Amino acid sequence: MSVNKVSVGKTCSIVACLLALVFFVASCGGSGGGGQQGGGGEVNPDDTSPVQATMTGGSSSGFYRLLAESINSVIREEYPGSEVAFxxxxxxxALAQVAQGQVELGAAISPIEERAAIEGQGPFAETGSLEGKYLGVTRLYETQRMHSVMTKAFADEHGIETFADIAEKKPPLRVALNQQGNYQNIRAAEEIFKAYGFSVEDIESWGGSVAYQASGDGVALMADRKVDMFFTSIFIPDSRITDLSRTQDLVWIPMDQEKLEPIAEDLGVLIGTVEPGEYDFVEEQTPTLSVQSDIVTNADVSNQDIYKFVKALHDNQDRMKEIHPSMSGFSPELMVKVQEQVALHPGAEQFYREQGLLE
Structure with a gap:
């Protein structure tokens, strides 16, 4: 497996070019097919007609594939003949495609993308602000925590015990971040590096390197001893990290609460913790960033379809919790928290009001 080296400075421009292409294609015509065409409309709570939609935003395998298939199963059972294609x-x-009406649903979207889209920053700099062009449907989880895992051999060799030591010791660190198109992870990593006084360019100037790979590939690089550190947000515990710890000695490089708090506020994410025992090599509670995940849509999707979509997830919350341990906190109170970052779609808002979740 080759190590993909691209500077963080180039990452946003690469993503921005791809998003600009999405907007150009959308302007040439074409829109994703849906259940009821056109937004608005009255909601019939007793309607059981099929829902047809396309959802995008996650990777082709692993958790997001499982999540999409599980949501599709729930919708199909509630409304026979439905299909939520992934x-x-x-x-x-996904946020750009939703805003342009190319797909009905965007998933795996964090407050980091939502804020950047509203401000027209980062990957949305060339497309401009998307404020008002996408609306909230539901929050899925708030438990994707930033991992700061290093091989013990490298940490011992260079005297690395805390994140601050990286900036002070300037080791030839080979670090695996997430893939270039995953803006939420790259932005979070970039901000943490900056808080400690260094950058990707600094790492490279020390003789190190940065690998932009999907999380599974990043773990594989560490297993092959091609990187020294894995730094991206995934769920805890992650079986790939647990398995790796059985063949290599690993350490968690702690970050400081006072460094993380302004970053979390700026990005709209949360401060979580890693608890002793969640991994065998974690011995003390330590703070880290915890990233939320939302599903969004646009105003062209009918109130009826979004109402039914939200209702199906709400009425099957026990099944949603069983999809993956990260979904164990799924609840009506969590679902409605999508409104913290984005205005609710009217169909979702109506359902949440009926359930007493909104004032």
């Missing part, structure tokens, strides 16, 4: 993609790309 197309692999990136969170930022």
């Amino acid at each position: 197309e692999p993609g990136s969170p930022a790309g």
